[in-house]
Amino acid sequence: MELKKTVVSDVDRSIYDIANPEKAKYKVNKGLSKEIVMAISAEKKEPSWMLEHRLRSLEIYEKLPMPAWGPDLHMLDMEQVVTYVSPGTGMKDNWQELPEEIKLTFDRLGIPEAEKKALSGVGAQYDSEVVYHNVKEEMSSQGVIYTDMDTALREYEDILRAHFMQLLPASTHKFMALHGAVWSGGSFVYVPEGVEVSMPLQSYFRLNAPGAGQFEHTLIIVEKGAKLHFIEGCSAPRYNVLNLHAGGVELFVKENATLRYSTIENWSRNMLNLNSKRAVVDKNGAIEWVSGTFGSQITMLYPMSILKGEGARSEFTGITFAGEGQNLDTGTKVVHAAPGTSSTVISKSISKSGGKATYRSAIVVRPEATGTKSSVTCESLMLDSDSRSDTIPVMDIRNDEADIGHEARIGRISEEAIFYLMTRGIGESEAKALIVRGFVEPITKELPLEYAVEMNRLVTLEFEGSIG
Amino acid sequence: MTNYSLAEINKLQVPTWRALKINGISIGEPAADMTVYAKNPIEKNYRGIEISRDMVEGTTEAAPLAIRDVKNYVKDLHSTRLHIRIPEGHVMDEPIILNFKLDRDNALLIDDILISAADESKATIVFRYTSEEDADCFRCGFTALEVGRNADIRLIKTQLLSHNHKNVDATMVNVAEKGHANIILAELGGEKSVSGYSVQLLGEAASADLDSLYMVNRQRELDINYRMAYQGKSTEGHINVKGALLGKAKKTAKSTLDFISGAANAKGHEEETVLTFSPDVINISAPLLLCGEDNVSGQHATSVGRPDADKLFYLMSRGISKEEAEKLIALAAFSPIINSIEPEELREEMITVLQEVMDNAEELC
Numbered sequence: 001m002e003l004k005k006t007v008v009s010d011v012d013r014s015i016y017d018i019a020n021p022e023k024a025k026y027k028v029n030k031g032l033s034k035e036i037v038m039a040i041s042a043e044k045k046e047p048s049w050m051l052e053h054r055l056r057s058l059e060i061y062e063k064l065p066m067p068a069w070g071p072d073l074h075m076l077d078m079e080q081v082v083t084y085v086s087p088g089t090g091m092k093d094n095w096q097e098l099p100e101e102i103k104l105t106f107d108r109l110g111i112p113e114a115e116k117k118a119l120s121g122v123g124a125q126y127d128s129e130v131v132y133h134n135v136k137e138e139m140s141s142q143g144v145i146y147t148d149m150d151t152a153l154r155e156y157e158d159i160l161r162a163h164f165m166q167l168l169p170a171s172t173h174k175f176m177a178l179h180g181a182v183w184s185g186g187s188f189v190y191v192p193e194g195v196e197v198s199m200p201l202q203s204y205f206r207l208n209a210p211g212a213g214q215f216e217h218t219l220i221i222v223e224k225g226a227k228l229h230f231i232e233g234c235s236a237p238r239y240n241v242l243n244l245h246a247g248g249v250e251l252f253v254k255e256n257a258t259l260r261y262s263t264i265e266n267w268s269r270n271m272l273n274l275n276s277k278r279a280v281v282d283k284n285g286a287i288e289w290v291s292g293t294f295g296s297q298i299t300m301l302y303p304m305s306i307l308k309g310e311g312a313r314s315e316f317t318g319i320t321f322a323g324e325g326q327n328l329d330t331g332t333k334v335v336h337a338a339p340g341t342s343s344t345v346i347s348k349s350i351s352k353s354g355g356k357a358t359y360r361s362a363i364v365v366r367p368e369a370t371g372t373k374s375s376v377t378c379e380s381l382m383l384d385s386d387s388r389s390d391t392i393p394v395m396d397i398r399n400d401e402a403d404i405g406h407e408a409r410i411g412r413i414s415e416e417a418i419f420y421l422m423t424r425g426i427g428e429s430e431a432k433a434l435i436v437r438g439f440v441e442p443i444t445k446e447l448p449l450e451y452a453v454e455m456n457r458l459v460t461l462e463f464e465g466s467i468g
Numbered sequence: 469m470t471n472y473s474l475a476e477i478n479k480l481q482v483p484t485w486r487a488l489k490i491n492g493i494s495i496g497e498p499a500a501d502m503t504v505y506a507k508n509p510i511e512k513n514y515r516g517i518e519i520s521r522d523m524v525e526g527t528t529e530a531a532p533l534a535i536r537d538v539k540n541y542v543k544d545l546h547s548t549r550l551h552i553r554i555p556e557g558h559v560m561d562e563p564i565i566l567n568f569k570l571d572r573d574n575a576l577l578i579d580d581i582l583i584s585a586a587d588e589s590k591a592t593i594v595f596r597y598t599s600e601e602d603a604d605c606f607r608c609g610f611t612a613l614e615v616g617r618n619a620d621i622r623l624i625k626t627q628l629l630s631h632n633h634k635n636v637d638a639t640m641v642n643v644a645e646k647g648h649a650n651i652i653l654a655e656l657g658g659e660k661s662v663s664g665y666s667v668q669l670l671g672e673a674a675s676a677d678l679d680s681l682y683m684v685n686r687q688r689e690l691d692i693n694y695r696m697a698y699q700g701k702s703t704e705g706h707i708n709v710k711g712a713l714l715g716k717a718k719k720t721a722k723s724t725l726d727f728i729s730g731a732a733n734a735k736g737h738e739e740e741t742v743l744t745f746s747p748d749v750i751n752i753s754a755p756l757l758l759c760g761e762d763n764v765s766g767q768h769a770t771s772v773g774r775p776d777a778d779k780l781f782y783l784m785s786r787g788i789s790k791e792e793a794e795k796l797i798a799l800a801a802f803s804p805i806i807n808s809i810e811p812e813e814l815r816e817e818m819i820t821v822l823q824e825v826m827d828n829a830e831e832l833c
Contacts (some may be wrong), residue, residue, distance in 0.1 A: 367747070393756075
């Protein structure tokens with residue numbers, strides 16, 4: 001008897017693909033030049049040091065080569081990308097004050113509703129500028145700062161200058177140099193010592209303009225003993241021209257502090273998502289990355305944890321779902337740079353209909369990082385032979401007091417497991433459903449409830465025969 | 469003369485971040501005045517097989533990325549060429565031994581070896597590389613092994629070069645329908661050794677086991693790159709690597725399970741276990757799992773760390789010194805691979821060399 005394959009539906013993009021007519025108040029010309037960079041800085045009325053930083057980054061961009069590894073990026077033509085599009089609304093703290101179509105966009109995405117129910121604060125970016133930012137009074141009264149980067153640059157210039165692109169210098173790679181030159185928007189969060197933010201903060205990035213780039217910068221400082229959960233969501237409608245996302249995320253986690261950074265990325269299939277994220281963690285601090293990658297044509301995303309304080313730890317939990325025409329190259333990097341540090345990586349991927357999912361990682365243990373522990377587990381499900389699933393991990397260990405374990409697995413659902421469940425009275429379809437839910441469960445349980453529901457909706461599973 | 473160099477060899481099957489410096493390795497060219505190796509490595513006559521110096525391009529498969537550069541280099545500059553043919557149905561009752569002994573008068577060995585094992589044949593082929601310490605020696609070789617249908621071939625390579633010599637080895641193994649290759653490798657010598665193996669399981673139900681052990685001490689460097697490519701249906705191939713690092717040794721292990729589209733029902737497993745005996749060692753591992761076929765089962769596992777503390781404690785509680793206990797634990801970890809090496813004299817030589825390497829973690833012999 002020929003086995004039918006389990007059908008895993010594509011991501012339903014109907015909500016995300018609704019585009020608004022482009023009504024930018026101001027946008028720069030296509031391409032990348034000194035004049036464009038100066039125009040962005042002038043439009044934002046930035047201090048001179050920031051303009052100098054932008055121009056230095058542009059010089060570095062022009063010198064750096066394209067990556068010689070990873071997905072082919074030949075289709076990216078910066079001469080066709082508009083790097084700054086301002087909707088011209090200004091930033092509001094009341095949804096009702098936004099233009100109707102922008103408000104409707106975020107309504108459809110459920111952001112105002114989520115704000116009411118389960119968030120301490122929300123930021124919403126539309127194209128290159130943040131259009132909405134609000135934080136609950138009880139958070140502000142404890143000294144929590146949650147605002148957009150332009151406001152932070154005006155009101156907290158010293159803090160920003162001391163931290164901005166320190167973890168992600170323009171020389172990191174070509175797209176970080178590009179980011180340094182044309183960045184716009186994003187969020188700034190400061191959580192004072194000892195403050196535990198009870199409900200998450202969330203920033204949502206929406207790119208509406210066709211052929212545009214989005215280069216938001218997120219900078220978070222969590223002081224000693226403080227705690228924060230930050231959620232980042234991204235989407236864009238589909239166009240037949242390329243869009244580019246090259247954001248930057250810098251996270252500073254101080255002694256005994258904990259930061260959970262959750263991302264659900266659901267860009268449209270015409271997006272090149274070349275995002276960079278780094279966290280530095282002090283003594284006994286913790287960074288927890290939760291990452292869901294569903295959209296984009298190409299993604300290159302590897303959140304990096306630098307464990308520089310004794311006893312610092314990182315956790316990375318990620319799922320990647322690559323469908324038709326997608327090449328999603330994701331993973332993580334961890335640098336153990338102090339004694340007693342630990343890291344855990346759990347990565348899952350599903351690829352189907354010609355999609356390509358790649359897990360890429362680096363675990364680096366420096367000589368001084370004695371007593372390091374690291375555990376990496378990655379599992380891949382490939383649903384047909386038109387698809388690809390590759391695992392490319394590297395471990396670079398430079399002392400003999402490290403306990404490092406790495407496991408990777410690829411294959412179809414175990415027939416023995418199905419048989420076992422069936423002997424316990426569970427029907428075949430339900431048995432398979434249980435196993436596949438079990439496959440993604442380590443990820444969904446880490447997501448905020450509404451995102452877990454969203455992910456289950458995105459990955460609609462119809463159990464009919466075995467996977468493979 | 470050659471247009472090829474050893475500047476960027478042993479490439480990772482799929483490149484990754486350049487900063488990790490794992491995508492390839494460079495090894496310097498041999499000195500121009502080295503005396504070319506002129507000895508015959510086969511020291512006796514073997515009945516039933518053909519040995520000639522007339523090479524044919526026996527392999528139908530293009531060399532994969534990992535070994536392509538070395539193959540081209542050797543094809544242009546070879547000092548020793550041999551083609552060993554094992555006829556159809558022939559079963560060897562003793563191992564075929566190729567003994568390469570480098571010395572002052574035979575200092576530069578560039579060996580190009582083709583082994584054609586016809587259908588239904590069975591044989592063991594042993595390569596032994598040694599060199600004299602007080603000479604300046606360099607070895608670079610390419611070996612192609614063709615395993616016919618239902619053939620069963622063991623390839624044993626022991627690299628026991630002196631600690632001050634360089635070694636480059638590239639080996640390609642093609643296995644036809646229901647054929648089996650068992651590759652046993654021991655990397656114990658050389659100042660800098662670069663070793664790349666690519667096994668292509670071409671025919672349906674072809675299978676291979678690649679068992680490798682290494683021990684690196686002092687400031688020596690080892691760069692290994694093993695690839696198992698599953699092309700035929702129901703193929704099965706496993707990579708099992710055991711190693712120990714001492715002193716200021718550096719080891720890079722790249723290994724790839726590569727499931728090609730069409731290799732339905734293929735199975736593969738790769739495992740590397742590394743024992744570290746010094747805080748100054750550098751241990752880099754890149755276990756790749758590449759998959760273009762959904763109906764396969766593949767997994768890899770890597771574990772790195774000091775010898776198990778409970779085992780050490782047990783042995784030390786029996787009056788054995790820490791150094792001796794560590795040596796016993798390492799030898800015990802290697803014993804399944806050591807025990808599969810033949811002939812017996814070579815196996816005993818291996819154990820002696822392993823003990824010497826452990827006794828000389830830091831200092832010169």
